[in-house]
Amino acid sequence: MRFVIITGLSGAGKSQALKAMEDIGFFCIDNFPPALIPKLADLFYESKNIDKVALGMDLRGGQLFKDIFSALEYLKKNKYDYEIIFLEASNEVLIKRFKETRRKHPLSDGGRIITGINDEKQKLEDIRRMANSIIDTSNLTAAQLKQELFNIFLEGRKFKGIIVNVMSFGYKYGIPLDADLVFDVRFLPNPYYINELKSLTGNDAKVRDYVMKWDEAKEFLNKLDDMIEFLLPFYIREGKSQLVIAIGCTGGKHRSITIVNALYEILKERGYSVVVDHRDIGEE
Structure with a gap:
C-alpha cells in the first residue's frame, strides 16, 4: 500500500501533480480534509481493494489543515506507511502564476500576493520539514513534474533531495x-x-x-x-x-x-x- 500526501505552496503545481499520480494509477482526492485521513486509511488498508492512494491538501482548508498532525500521528500509531510530497516554487514564479491565471492567493485576503505567499510559507514550515521529497517546480513544466513523479513512484528511484x-x-x-x-x-x-x-x-x-x-x-x-x-x-x-x-x-x-x-x-x-x-x- 502506498499512501501519499501531496501538499505545498499554493500555485506550486499540486493539481498537476495529482493528475500525474492518476496517470500512474493512484486513487486521487484533491482538497481532502486532514481530519478524515484516519478513517480513509482504515478503509483502504483493511479493504485492500486499492493499493495506491494520493491525497491533495493545502491551506485552502483553513483551520482544518491543522488536523494533519494528529492524523499523521494516527497513521504512525497504527503502523500505516505514508509519504509526503511537498511542492514549492520561488516567490517570483508563484506571483507570475497567480497573475497569469488571475487567481487570488487563498491567504492574501484581497491584498498583495506576496503577503499571502509569505504567510503560507510560515504556516507550512512544520509539514515541509516532515516531507519525504521536496520538489521545487520553479523551472519545471507540467510534463517535467510528471516525469519526476514517475521516476519516484514508477521507477523507484530515490529522490536525493534536489x-x-x-x-x-x-x-x-x-x-x-x-x-x-x-x-x-x-x-x-x-x-x-x-x-x-x-x-x-x-x-x-x-x-x-x-x-x-x-x-x-x-x-x-x-x-x-x-x-x-x-x-x-x-x-x-x-x-x-x-x-x-x-x-x-x-x-x-x-x-x-x-x-x-x-x-x-x-x-x-x-x-x-x-x-x-x-x-x-x-x-x-
Whole structure:
C-alpha cells in the first residue's frame, strides 16, 4: 500500500501533480480534509481493494489543515506507511502564476500576493520539514513534474533531495536570471564557423563530435563534473531543493548545448533528478 500526501505552496503545481499520480494509477482526492485521513486509511488498508492512494491538501482548508498532525500521528500509531510530497516554487514564479491565471492567493485576503505567499510559507514550515521529497517546480513544466513523479513512484528511484536544472544559453541573449552557477564555454573552438555545422545544434552528432574532440572540452567536462559532484551534497544539506546550472556560449546553439547534454547524462547516471533546458536553441 502506498499512501501519499501531496501538499505545498499554493500555485506550486499540486493539481498537476495529482493528475500525474492518476496517470500512474493512484486513487486521487484533491482538497481532502486532514481530519478524515484516519478513517480513509482504515478503509483502504483493511479493504485492500486499492493499493495506491494520493491525497491533495493545502491551506485552502483553513483551520482544518491543522488536523494533519494528529492524523499523521494516527497513521504512525497504527503502523500505516505514508509519504509526503511537498511542492514549492520561488516567490517570483508563484506571483507570475497567480497573475497569469488571475487567481487570488487563498491567504492574501484581497491584498498583495506576496503577503499571502509569505504567510503560507510560515504556516507550512512544520509539514515541509516532515516531507519525504521536496520538489521545487520553479523551472519545471507540467510534463517535467510528471516525469519526476514517475521516476519516484514508477521507477523507484530515490529522490536525493534536489532537482538539477542544466541550462544552455547564449550570452548574446543575456545570462539567465535564475542561474545559481554560470559557466562560460566560449573558450572552446566554435562550430559556427564550420560551414557544414553552422546550421546544426549541439543536439546533432556532428556538432557534438566536433566540440568533444578537443582535449580542452574533455578536461573542462571532467573538472566541471568533479566540482558539481562535490557541491551537490552540500546544497542538499543546506536544504536547497533546486539548483540551476547555466552553461553559455555565444549563441547558445552549439558548444553550450553539447556540454549541457553531456553533463545531463553524467548526473542522470548518478541517480540525480535532472532537467534539461536549451533556452536559446530557437533563436535566430
